[in-house]
Amino acid sequence: MNLKTLVWREIWERPSAMLTSTLAILLGVTALVAIRHVTVFSEREVGQQLQSLGANVLVLPKNSTLQDYYSADLTEQTLPESHVASILLANLPGVERLSPKLCVSTKVGDRDVTLTGILPQTEFQAKAVWQTVTLFSNKHEGCKKAACGPKTYDAAPETLASQRTIDQLKGNEAVIGADVADFSGLKPGKSLTLLGEKLQVLAVLPRTGTIDDSRVFAHLHTVQRLTNSGEVVNAIEVMGCCEDAAGKLVPSLAELLPDAKVVTISQVVSTQVGINRLMSQMSLLVLGILVVVGGASVASTISSNVRERRREVGTLMALGATPSLVARMFLLKAWLLGIVGAVSGCVLGLIVAKVLGSQWAGVSVKPLPGLMGIAIVAALAVTTLAALWPARSAAKLDPCSCFQEV
Amino acid sequence: MHASRVRHERLNMFQLHEVTKVYRRREQEVVAFKACSLAITQGEYVAVVGPSGSGKTTLLSILGGMLSPDCGQVLFDGESLYDLPIAERTKRRRERIGFVFQTFNLVPYLTALENVQVPLFLNDVANAEQEERAMALLGQVGLGNRLDHKPSELSTGQQQRVALARTLANNPSVILADEPTGNLDPDSREAVLAMFDQFVREGRTIVMVTHDPAAALRATRRLTLRDGEVQEAMIRHAA
Numbered sequence: 001m002n003l004k005t006l007v008w009r010e011i012w013e014r015p016s017a018m019l020t021s022t023l024a025i026l027l028g029v030t031a032l033v034a035i036r037h038v039t040v041f042s043e044r045e046v047g048q049q050l051q052s053l054g055a056n057v058l059v060l061p062k063n064s065t066l067q068d069y070y071s072a073d074l075t076e077q078t079l080p081e082s083h084v085a086s087i088l089l090a091n092l093p094g095v096e097r098l099s100p101k102l103c104v105s106t107k108v109g110d111r112d113v114t115l116t117g118i119l120p121q122t123e124f125q126a127k128a129v130w131q132t133v134t135l136f137s138n139k140h141e142g143c144k145k146a147a148c149g150p151k152t153y154d155a156a157p158e159t160l161a162s163q164r165t166i167d168q169l170k171g172n173e174a175v176i177g178a179d180v181a182d183f184s185g186l187k188p189g190k191s192l193t194l195l196g197e198k199l200q201v202l203a204v205l206p207r208t209g210t211i212d213d214s215r216v217f218a219h220l221h222t223v224q225r226l227t228n229s230g231e232v233v234n235a236i237e238v239m240g241c242c243e244d245a246a247g248k249l250v251p252s253l254a255e256l257l258p259d260a261k262v263v264t265i266s267q268v269v270s271t272q273v274g275i276n277r278l279m280s281q282m283s284l285l286v287l288g289i290l291v292v293v294g295g296a297s298v299a300s301t302i303s304s305n306v307r308e309r310r311r312e313v314g315t316l317m318a319l320g321a322t323p324s325l326v327a328r329m330f331l332l333k334a335w336l337l338g339i340v341g342a343v344s345g346c347v348l349g350l351i352v353a354k355v356l357g358s359q360w361a362g363v364s365v366k367p368l369p370g371l372m373g374i375a376i377v378a379a380l381a382v383t384t385l386a387a388l389w390p391a392r393s394a395a396k397l398d399p400c401s402c403f404q405e406v
Numbered sequence: 407m408h409a410s411r412v413r414h415e416r417l418n419m420f421q422l423h424e425v426t427k428v429y430r431r432r433e434q435e436v437v438a439f440k441a442c443s444l445a446i447t448q449g450e451y452v453a454v455v456g457p458s459g460s461g462k463t464t465l466l467s468i469l470g471g472m473l474s475p476d477c478g479q480v481l482f483d484g485e486s487l488y489d490l491p492i493a494e495r496t497k498r499r500r501e502r503i504g505f506v507f508q509t510f511n512l513v514p515y516l517t518a519l520e521n522v523q524v525p526l527f528l529n530d531v532a533n534a535e536q537e538e539r540a541m542a543l544l545g546q547v548g549l550g551n552r553l554d555h556k557p558s559e560l561s562t563g564q565q566q567r568v569a570l571a572r573t574l575a576n577n578p579s580v581i582l583a584d585e586p587t588g589n590l591d592p593d594s595r596e597a598v599l600a601m602f603d604q605f606v607r608e609g610r611t612i613v614m615v616t617h618d619p620a621a622a623l624r625a626t627r628r629l630t631l632r633d634g635e636v637q638e639a640m641i642r643h644a645a
């Protein structure tokens with residue numbers, strides 16, 4: 001027999017008496033853990049998107065949506081390729097690289113892939129030299145990014161995955177995404193036939209977890225020729241030297257290309273960022289509810305428990321229990337209640353986050369031990385604080401109540 | 407002081423000087439207990455009698471260190487009980503005083519064995535020893551086969567025997583009993599009184615509140631209370 005078994009026995013004598021307050025703690029922790037998990041992973045996803053697209057500005061056909069761009073479904077709307085030259089000639093401050101793209105759906109074997117035409121960076125250099133434009137030397141004022149040295153344009157083709165541009169790509173070459181390589185078994189050096197043309201695989205891109213994994217990249221002019229689409233593109237990605245530049249580029253690009261739609265990546269993810277901010281605020285609200293409702297519920301449960309056990313407490317005191325032991329007895333009870341509520345709340349919250357995260361926010365949620373630790377500590381702090389006053393009143397009970405008859 | 411102890415050969419267990427306990431409720435004062443001078447020596451078997459509301463329970467509470475009087479001094483084994491801090495007072499009670507209640511006051515959610523273990527646990531006795539001693543005590547009161555029964559699963563007489571085993575667990579030098587036989591059948595009543603006789607024979611002290619004249623007769627001394635005041639009656643010194 002020790003304090004723990006005493007408290008434990010008392011709880012199991014009538015567990016239903018603790019149900020309401022345990023449930024209050026449990027639901028509070030569940031909501032907190034679920035919302036925070038979804039928010040954290042959703043924020044990470046946004047961060048990844050931002051990183052993978054860099055400080056980009058997108059130039060899109062007027063009527064296409066960002067959703068089209070993301071799903072690589074841009075075959076309906078096009079822009080003239082001459083816009084690329086216009087941007088080059090305008091020599092806008094902060095522009096670092098350009099990447100025009102033309103996407104078509106096709107098949108490799110019996111699988112759907114997106115064939116994406118891109119323009120290698122060496123050809124911009126050629127154009128620039130021919131047109132005597134100092135290529136992309138125009139840094140905007142106060143750019144925090146260190147000025148780059150002279151470009152050599154011989155980076156490995158795999159950098160396409162991270163940099164979104166490729167330095168060299170010949171007309172009969174293709175770079176394939178990781179998924180395409182997986183299902184077709186293609187390796188660098190082998191050849192594949194697309195739209196009736198034989199292309200040689202130059203490289204396989206490292207897996208990115210995005211739509212890029214199921215793309216086949218080829219030279220823009222090859223794709224234009226194979227699809228008979230003329231000198232058009234679906235989108236021009238403009239890489240700014242930094243986040244700062246991207247924002248300033250939008251108005252100048254919009255002025256330069258009035259028939260196109262110019263958006264920044266931060267605009268693309270802004271709704272998601274807004275939802276995340278809302279969820280963050282909501283988790284604060286839930287924390288407040290946990291503190292108020294959970295705390296009040298624990299306080300009332302423990303108070304009424306103290307009231308109905310007055311004679312028992314008096315008897316224990318007559319047998320030699322000190323007031324501090326009596327107080328600890330009720331604190332420990334509240335604490336056990338808090339632990340049960342918090343731990344089961346964590347488990348339930350994680351399940352809810354996994355289900356709702358993938359259904360509503362499209363993110364896959366993994367357990368965050370630190371977050372769950374904080375939730376448990378918070379719940380325990382709330383229960384302990386809430387039980388402090390009733391425990392004190394138990395310690396002050398009159399031991400003479402042991403002589404009262406029932 | 408030491409000389410007088412030797413001369414009397416019996417130590418004063420309790421000494422009350424000018425003790426008064428007054429309850430004030432709605433501008434009405436009730437003198438619940440009052441004693442100019444009262445001594446209870448070691449080995450005495452004191453029966454406290456008197457009508458309802460005369461202050462018998464109040465006296466027991468004061469002796470047990472659970473109710474501080476409004477004025478006066480209560481010495482327990484030479485120490486002024488109410489000048490001790492509350493934790494120390496609780497410790498004296500835990501180590502030296504056993505209580506017996508009219509309604510037994512067993513902890514309802516604990517088994518017989520665990521109930522007897524409670525005072526041992528409060529005295530920081532190790533778990534294995536707690537169980538061993540509790541089993542032995544329950545064996546002594548004839549409940550060796552009821553260890554895992556909860557109070558609600560025991561008869562009234564059995565409950566009081568568990569309570570007695572609990573009282574004896576810490577080997578107290580004093581028993582304070584409030585109508586210990588009030589709720590019992592004749593056989594159980596006799597068992598309790600026989601155990602009290604044995605306790606006194608071992609040189610220990612009992613203060614027993616009782617409404618039962620036959621039980622009062624077995625005591626060696628009788629204190630009659632009337633409206634909170636002590637009226638010493640018949641003194642029959644024990645051998």
Ligand SMILES: Nc1ncnc2c1ncn2[C@@H]1O[C@H](COP(=O)(O)OP(=O)(O)OP(=O)(O)O)[C@@H](O)[C@H]1O
Nearest residue numbers: 429431436437438457458459460461462463464465
């Ligand atoms: N907590 C209290 N508040 C106010 N008055 C009290 C309190 N406890 C006892 N009293 C009063 O003190 C007096 C003595 O009470 P006590 O309980 O000692 O009587 P008793 O002799 O034990 O009676 P009984 O034989 O009925 O148990 C009574 O008049 C009672 O009303």
Ligand SMILES: [Mg+2]
Nearest residue numbers: 462463464584
């Ligand atoms: Mg009484």
